Amino acid sequence: MEWTSENVNLSDCLVCAATYGGPIAITRDPRKMLRVKNSDGKQYIYIYTCAGKLLSKFEWLLSSRGSLIHIGFSDEEALICVSDDGQVFLYDLFGKTLFQFSFVPEVKEKEILKVTTWGNGVAILTKDFHVFVVSDLDAPYCEKLSMVPVVGEYDDEKEIAMCVIPPEQSTTNQIEIILGLPQCNTIYLVNSERCTDMKLNNGPFAKINASPSGDALATFTEDGALWVVKSDFTENHAEFNTKSAAPPHQVAWCGEDSVCLYWEPEQINREGTSLLLMIGPNGDHQKFAYEGPIFMVTEIDGVRIITNDGCEFLQRVPDPSFDIFRIGSLTPSAVLYDAYTEFEKKNASSIKNIRSIRMQLSGAVKSCLEAAAHEFDHSLQRKLLKAASYGKSFCEDFDHSEFVSTCQTVRVMNAVREYEIPITFAQYQRLTPKVLIDRLVNRQLHYLAYRLCDYLRIKPASVLVHWARAKVCEEGEDGHLLDLITDKLKKVEGVSYASVASMAHRVGKKSLAIKLLEREERAAEQVPLLLNMGESKKALSQAVKSGETDLVYLVLLNMKKKLASDPSRFFSIVNEKEFAVARNLLLTYCKENDLNYLKLFYNASEMPHEAAAMSVFESLSMEVPLNEQIKLLTIAKESYNKKKEYTVDSRACEDQIKLLNIQNELDKQLGKRLFAGLSLSDTIYNCILIGDKNEAKLKSDFKVSDKRYYWIKVAALAKLDAWGKLEKFAAKKSPIGYRPFVEACIARGNNVEALKYIMRVTDVNEKVELYVELQRYKEAIETAYAQEDADLLRYIKGKTTNNQTKQTIIGLLEKLK
Incomplete structure (x- = not known):
């Protein structure tokens, strides 16, 4: 296998690989190659499968993105690229840019010493020993952790040891950075609250690596010792002296069981041969020699080893397989396997073996099933499954669904391995089928993902949508692509046509996007995309049809903003018959938030009387100055004059202007603000209270009826306790009767005066009620x-x-009878 077009040596490259049998990324290391470019003068990044199949090749632009100093994969198998100026770029497996962001400017100013990536984050150590962390690539926020109080200067010829304990694995439930610096004999634990010196004296530490669970740390000291310790440094697990003067090029965990150390050929003075040392929990070790450089990837149940020629997987033999195939094994599972072997040979000893383990037969069947799941060899898988099937036929209470489930799992893993994803049983269990299907989709293995969904009875909606999004990017007629996509998607409920339409719009196929959106049943997804496509009228139509007020408002406000320079176009759309609901909602919004726009709408829509009403309403505000009030009322009057049926309204505006001027004069005479903003009745009432003779003029000028005038004057005279004037006023025939006189007296607590007027009340019922009161x-x-x-x-x-x-x-009632 050739990892790159030039078969570049791994030792001269930046290499990274995703876990769970994920892809491998390789590019030239500009620090080691002294920025030597490929033959065409450019630097490229290559992404491969574990079997060496090239998934993508794309260019890294040194001029605009700085020098590439670190690469890694996220949990979603997105390639993370970090440049020396603190920029982070995320790519999918086919070189498409997913997202990019920059760390704070301080990172670029201080220069970067070390970069570490993990499942969904990036950590950077700068030359002033500050740690900056982005812990969520989906919503990048740069957090500055506590400073490392380092004494002494950094030796740039020596490597900094740095690893990350994610929040879900740390004891403090927050991200922890473990640092070993070449000038310090200790290790620092850095989080957002403090930097803790672990008070060690066996350093400096050249390498630090956390186990897959985060429970333990594998450290390598400069004196050649491997020290395995609990991640909080409270318990010492193991020590092993490698007697190596040079620290290993890489340290990786082989599951949770052992640690692998790798030295490059030049480190051990072996030309072309590198060394891998595997050290177990009890100090047991095993050496492996490789031709050329390698790269190790820690897996939850082993270590993946990438060489110039291929990809290997090293793990401890699973317990079920060890129990069955260990030489001389007499475990129940081994006996069951032998019994099946004898059964195939039609040997009677098979039944004898079954009887010998009858009490442990159920456990033996489960062990055979588990061993089959751990195996990669198809023939051995079948034999173990047949042994389990043979054994369960003698178990009355065995749960047969467990056998079916294991067979299903083995079939799924075998299918995935055929497509160069060497996933193990433990990895499959941790990953879950749903996530595995998502990873297949990301590699555009849609058919396999769809078949797995069908086999595992998982809804294939996400698979089909991803396939359709990829399909619209291909060349072809819109009609053909539409038929092809619709034919597939209509078979599954809950498919998002809007997501496919969004991709079609992004690649410039707007007409196809619109046709796809017509098949989208969820207006909440349909309407926003129509707006992004500039199809405002269609978006408004769909929003109105959906009956969702929020969606209608979303479209209206969007159109109002976009057509701010040409509001008449917006008004003409809203005034169409089919958008009556939208028009009413717009009017409601403007009445509460934008009165000027509402008047603009009324004027543009040939509704001058409504615009005039808005001017009148605005003029009634006490915050509006007198000259502005008069101006607004004059505008309203002119609008009303445009149609004869609004003559009364026009006259009312004229009367209001006259009243405002009179009130202004009265306030000037008094030297204080008493009349401004009052109604005509209140103005007359106040004139009577202060003894101003303008009351009669107001009654005459505004043609106040006698009834209304009597009500006002009775209330005012009673307020003044002017009982003589009230009696004199009552001498004339009252157009409102005399009950108001009585009630005015009662309200002021003058019952004696009230009795004077009760006698003049003509209605017997009213008179009785007043006497009772x-x-x-x-x-x-x-x-x-x-x-x-x-x-x-x-x-x-x-x-x-x-x-x-x-x-x-x-x-008296008796007499009336």
């Missing part, structure tokens, strides 16, 4: 009895609490 029950009874009105007598009886009065009324 004044608690003049005798007069009330006499008035009611004189009219021989039994109902009024009963009304009086219900109001009084005096028993003698009640008896009097009862006697």
Whole structure:
């Protein structure tokens, strides 16, 4: 296999690989190659499968992006590229830029010493020993952690040891950076709150690597010792002296069981041969020699080894397989496997072996199933599954669904491995089928992903949508692509046509995008995309049809903003018959938030009377100065004059202007603000209170009716306690009767004056009610009895609490009978 077109040696490259059998990325290391470019003068990044199949090749632009100093993969298998000026770029497996962002300017100013990436984040150590972290690539926010209090100068010829404990694995539930510096004999644990010196004296530490679970750290000291310790440094797990003067080029965990150390050929003075040393928990070790350089990737159950020629996987033999295939093994699972082997040979000893493990047979079947799941060899998988099937036929209470599930898992893993994803059983369990399907989709293995969804009974909507998004990027007629995509997507419920349409619009196929959106049933996804495409009218139509007010407002406000320079076009659309609902919502919004725009709408829509009403409404505000009020009312008057049916409204505006001027003059005479903003009735009322003779003029000029005038003057004279004037005013025949006189007196607490006017009340019912209100029950009874009105007598009886009065009324009622 050739990793690059020039078969570049791995030792001269930046290399990274995703876990769970993920892709491998390779590019020239500009620091080691002294910025020597490829033969065409450019630097390229290559992404491969584990089998060496080239997925993509794309150019890294040194001129605009700085020098590439680190690459890694995220949990979603996005390639993370970090440049020496603190820029981070994310690419998919086919070289398409997904996202980019920059660390804070301080990172570029201080220069970068070390970069580390993990599942969904990037950590950077600068030359002033500050750590900067972005812990979520989906929403990048640069956090500055505590400073490392380092004494002494950094030796740039020696490597800095740095690893990350993610929040979900740390004991503090926050991100922790483990640092070993060449000038320090200790290790620093850095988080957002503090930098903790672990008070060690066995350093300096050239390498630090965390186990897959984050529970342990593998460290390598400059004196050649491997030290494995708990991640919080409270427990020492193991020590091993390699007797190597040079630190290994790379340290990686082989699952949780052992640590692998790798030295390049020049480090061990072996020309062309590199060394991998695997060290177990009890100090047991094993050496592996490789021709040329290698690169190791820590997996949860082993270590993946990438060479110039291929990709290997090193792991501890799984316990079920060890129990079955260990020489001389007498475990129940081994006996069951042997029993099946004898059964195939039609040997009677098979039954004898089964009987010998009858009590442990269920566990033996499970071990065979698990061993089959761990195997890569198809023939051995089949034999182990057949052994398990043979054994379960003798178990009455065995759960057969477990056997079916294992067979299903083995089939899935075999199918995936055929497409160069060497996933193990432990990795498959941790990854879950859904995530595995997502990874297949990201590699554009849509058919395999769809078949797995069908086999595992998982809804294939996301697979089909991703396929359709890729399909619209291909060359072809819109009609053909539409038919092809629709034919596939219509078979599955819940498919997002809007997502496919979005991609079609992005690649310049607007007509195809619109046709796809017509098939989208969810207006919440359909409408925003139509707006982005500039199809505002269609977006408004769909929003109105959906009946969702928020969507209609979204479109209206978007159109209002976009057509701010040409509002008449916006108004003409909204005034169409089909958009009546939208028009009403626009009017409601403008009434509450933008009155000027509302008047603009009324004028443009040939609704001058509505615009005039808005001017009148605005003029009534106390915050508007007098000259502005008059100006607004004049505008309203002119608008009303345009149509004869609004003559009354025009005259009302004219009267209001006259009233405002009179009020202004009255306030000037008084030297204070008393009349401004009052109604005509209140203005007359205040004139009477202050003794201003303008009251009569106001009544005459504004043609105030006698009834209205009487109501105002009675209230004002009572307020002044001017009882003589009130009596004199009552001498004339009152157009409103005399009950208002009585009530005005009662309101001021003058019952004596009130009695004067009750006598002049002509309506018997009103007179009785007023007597009762004044608690003049005798007069009330006499008035009611004189009219021989039994109902009024009963009304009086219900109001009084005096028993003698009640008896009097009862006697009178008897007489009336």
